[in-house]
Amino acid sequence: MKKIIIVGAGTAGTMMANKLRKSLSKKEWEITIFDKYRTHYYQPGFLFIPFGTYTQKDVIKQKAVFIPNGVNIIYAEIDRIDADQNKVLLTDGKEYSYDFLVIATGCQTKPEETPGLKEANWYKNIFDFYTIEGAVALHAFFKDWQGGRLVMTITELPFKCPVAPLEFVFLADAYFTKRGIRDKVEIIFTTPMSGAFTKPKATAMLGRLLSEKNIKLIPDFYVESVDSENNVIHSYDGKEVAYDCLTIVPVNMGDEVIARSGLGDDLNFVPTDKNTLRSIAHENIFVLGDASNIPASKAGSVAHFASEALIGNMLEAINGKPMSHSFDGHANCYIETGFGKASLIDFNYTTEPLPGKYPVPLVGPFTLLGNSCINHLGKLAFKTMYWEFLLKDRKLPVSNNMSMAGKIKD
Amino acid sequence: MAQKTYAGIVLEVNEEGYMLEKNQWTKEIAKAIAQEENIELTEKHFEVIEFLRDRVAKGEGLTIRSIGKSGIVDIKGFYGLFPGAPLKLATRIGGLPKPVSCV
Numbered sequence: 001m002k003k004i005i006i007v008g009a010g011t012a013g014t015m016m017a018n019k020l021r022k023s024l025s026k027k028e029w030e031i032t033i034f035d036k037y038r039t040h041y042y043q044p045g046f047l048f049i050p051f052g053t054y055t056q057k058d059v060i061k062q063k064a065v066f067i068p069n070g071v072n073i074i075y076a077e078i079d080r081i082d083a084d085q086n087k088v089l090l091t092d093g094k095e096y097s098y099d100f101l102v103i104a105t106g107c108q109t110k111p112e113e114t115p116g117l118k119e120a121n122w123y124k125n126i127f128d129f130y131t132i133e134g135a136v137a138l139h140a141f142f143k144d145w146q147g148g149r150l151v152m153t154i155t156e157l158p159f160k161c162p163v164a165p166l167e168f169v170f171l172a173d174a175y176f177t178k179r180g181i182r183d184k185v186e187i188i189f190t191t192p193m194s195g196a197f198t199k200p201k202a203t204a205m206l207g208r209l210l211s212e213k214n215i216k217l218i219p220d221f222y223v224e225s226v227d228s229e230n231n232v233i234h235s236y237d238g239k240e241v242a243y244d245c246l247t248i249v250p251v252n253m254g255d256e257v258i259a260r261s262g263l264g265d266d267l268n269f270v271p272t273d274k275n276t277l278r279s280i281a282h283e284n285i286f287v288l289g290d291a292s293n294i295p296a297s298k299a300g301s302v303a304h305f306a307s308e309a310l311i312g313n314m315l316e317a318i319n320g321k322p323m324s325h326s327f328d329g330h331a332n333c334y335i336e337t338g339f340g341k342a343s344l345i346d347f348n349y350t351t352e353p354l355p356g357k358y359p360v361p362l363v364g365p366f367t368l369l370g371n372s373c374i375n376h377l378g379k380l381a382f383k384t385m386y387w388e389f390l391l392k393d394r395k396l397p398v399s400n401n402m403s404m405a406g407k408i409k410d
Numbered sequence: 411m412a413q414k415t416y417a418g419i420v421l422e423v424n425e426e427g428y429m430l431e432k433n434q435w436t437k438e439i440a441k442a443i444a445q446e447e448n449i450e451l452t453e454k455h456f457e458v459i460e461f462l463r464d465r466v467a468k469g470e471g472l473t474i475r476s477i478g479k480s481g482i483v484d485i486k487g488f489y490g491l492f493p494g495a496p497l498k499l500a501t502r503i504g505g506l507p508k509p510v511s512c513v
Contacts, residue, residue, distance in 0.1 A: 156475065192474075194495065198510075220495050222474060224485070236474075237489040266476050293471070295510060 001030045005088055005098040007078060007257070009035035009063045011043075011391065012289025012303040013104035017071045018393035019311040020102075024318075032072040032096065034088065038063055041132060042386055043160075044300065047167055047336070049135035050142055051175045056132060058383070066391045081261040083282045100284045100318065102310075103263070103270055105255035107160055107290040107298060113251035114155055116226035126228060126246045129168065130160075138247065142175070147184025148244030153233060154191045155223045158267075159252040160290050160298035163345070165189065166196060166206055167336040168247060173213040174338030187214070190221040190233070190241055199352035202345055205369050209337055223248075252298070254291050269293035274349065275326040277310045278317070286314055296329040296349065304390055305330040308400045330402040332358075334379035342375035344368055348402035354409060359398045361406035368407065416442035428501070428508050432466070435505025443503045451503070455491050457482045459504035472497060472509045 004020055006013045017033050024031070045059035067073045077091045081101065088096045109130045111118040117126065127141065128134040152169050169189050176182040189196075189210060196206035196217060210217050224236045232242050254268030263270050263281070271280040272292035279285035288310055289303040296302045305327065312325035329349030336342050344366045345353035357364040365374050389396055399405075411430070414423050417438035422430040427443075429435060437451075440459065444451045461480050462472055474497055478485035492499040497509050 157473070194498075222485075236485050237493065265470075266473075266479055295471070 002028060002099045003097060004029060004031045004100045004102070005096060006031070006033040006102040006104055007081065007088065008104035008106055008255075008289075008291070009033050009067065009073065010040070010104060010106050010289065011300045012106070012291075012307065013102065014040070014063070014066045014391050015304065015307045015393055016102050016104060016288055016310065018066075018068050018391070019307060020314070021068045021070050022393065023311060023315055026070050030072070031070070032074060033067060034074050034076060034078055035063060036075070036077050038075055040066065040391075042383060043130075044164075044386075045383060046129050046132065046135040047164055047171070049132075050127075050129055050138040050168075051171050052139060052143075056136065059132070061387065078257050079260065080257060081263060083261065083263060083279075083285060086284065098284075100286070100314065101282075102314075103258070103279070103285060103287045103291050104289050105257060105291045107252045107254050107269070109250040110253045111248075111250040113253070114223060114226060114248075116228055117248065117250065119226075119228050121228040125231070125244065126226065126248065128248055128250055129164075130249060141245065145245065147176070147181050149186045149188065149242060150245045150247070151188045151190065151233065151241055151243035153189075153221075153223060153241075153246060153248045154193075155249060156251040157192060158298055159249050161333075162197075162297050162299070163333050163335045165191070165249055166210075169215050170209065170213060170338040171336055173215060186216070188216045188218060188241060188243075190218040190223070192220065192222040194219050199347070201355070201369060202347075202353040205343070206335070209343075209371075213338070252290075258291065265293055267293075274329065275309075276313050276323050277306055277327055278313065278323070284317075286310055294327075294329070297331045297333070299331055299333060300386070300390070301332040302330070304396075305332075305400050328401045330400065332398070334375060334382065336376065336379060337371050340373055340376050341371045342379045343371050344375050344378070346402060346407075351402060351404070354407040356407035358406055359403070364406075424508075426502075426508060429505045432463075432505045432507070435463075439505065440503050447499065447503070449492070449499075449503070452491075454483065454487075455503075458488065458491060458500060462500060462504050462506060466506050472501065472506075 040061050040063040042059040045054045048054035079089045079091045086098055123137040127138040152165050154165050169187050176185045195203040197203045221235050224234050226233050232240050254264050258264035258268045270287045270292050272287040272294050274294040290298040309325040309327035313323040316323050332346045334342050334344050346358055347353045355369040358366045358368050366378050413420050441451050477488050488496050
């Protein structure tokens with residue numbers, strides 16, 4: 001029996017478990033998926049928890065529900081991957097060998113990487129909403145908060161869900177407005193980037209929204225440390241921003257198991273070919289989702305689009321054929337902008353987010369780079385799409401590689 | 411796209427002043443670009459630039475964090491050498507493309 005191991009049963013690992021099991025004979029191929037935890041979180045839902053739109057139960061299901069029959073799921077901690085010996089070694093001493101490996105270990109927030117961040121005031125007036133604990137703690141804080149300086153800070157690039165910090169401040173603006181205390185809340189957004197986002201058209205649109213909503217943008221701010229006694233963040237070049245409530249995207253790094261296995265770069269991301277999705281260092285290892293170092297956004301949509309190229313390439317590699325599928329870096333993200341509206345960006349490695357209609361030219365129904373209620377409905381509907389379609393590998397009615405259909409070029 | 415003359419050599423640069431052909435770079439050109447920013451390049455500056463050029467030649471990404479771990483300077487030191495937006499400045503002076511902010 002030949003073996004495939006998938007490390008990580010989050011979004012990427014679950015999609016590959018479904019795709020591989022459908023494509024490979026159970027008589028010839030044993031597929032095993034490993035994860036430390038039994039709970040599957042709908043991470044895009046965390047953003048809504050501080051504002052009371054979602055609660056914990058909206059974002060939690062059991063991983064086992066999404067793993068198909070015929071795939072062994074083992075809940076255990078992996079000590080390391082021995083890529084030279086084609087083995088996965090657990091902390092309890094057990095060893096599992098593989099013919100092919102899919103690394104889908106994701107990325108985690110590492111508040112310890114920023115001096116002063118995870119100290120006495122962590123979850124008292126300093127929060128992340130990238131974990132369930134942080135999002136729930138922030139909800140409790142916001143409920144009674146009477147106003148002050150709310151600072152949203154991005155510490156380092158890359159980080160998962162690149163639009164989430166912007167969505168957060170847009171939703172905060174709406175939330176405090178509805179509570180009637182927006183004039184008592186000063187909202188500030190600091191980022192190490194030079195603008196609200198990376199590419200020109202999206203940066204201009206998002207920058208405009210920040211300004212319209214009276215949210216102050218402080219660009220080129222690279223956080224060195226947090227002084228939680230005095231409620232101040234410091235940048236490496238001596239700038240300071242004071243806060244009453246700090247919401248932060250901590251440094252994001254790949255899983256520790258990647259570091260222990262010697263497979264990662266200095267942020268524990270696995271060097272991966274951006275088109276074939278194969279590990280640069282090992283021919284029988286493939287990487288999907290946030291765990292890789294490909295220059296695409298760390299987002300579920302990217303993992304979804306990439307998984308189509310990946311399954312094609314893995315099946316070819318398994319059969320000794322050259323890999324013919326190329327992932328184009330396609331990403332697709334709704335951006336909540338508050339008051340029941342959202343924007344949408346659709347882009348890839350070579351094409352920045354452009355205005356237009358998606359997915360059908362002229363008709364849409366979603367508006368690219370524009371602000372609409374239908375986009376917001378799309379974002380909310382996405383929770384169902386995620387649980388019912390994406391994870392279970394049921395087809396979605398959009399093209400896998402980015403399409404220029406419906407987009408308006410200059 | 412435009413042309414600029416540094417150290418007596420006419421170079422093609424993009425609209426943000428980054429050299430289009432990184433193999434044309436020399437230390438004299440670096441000094442001339444740095445002059446525009448009122449920076450006098452020292453040995454330390456060149457050590458950092460060589461580190462960056464080396465990484466780009468190997469196809470590796472550039473991050474401020476990796477420079478901090480390079481053993482040449484720490485992050486504060488890097489900001490001291492190339493004030494303001496150090497990675498953008500160091501790459502421009504070093505004849506490299508502007509680093510792509512991957513978000």
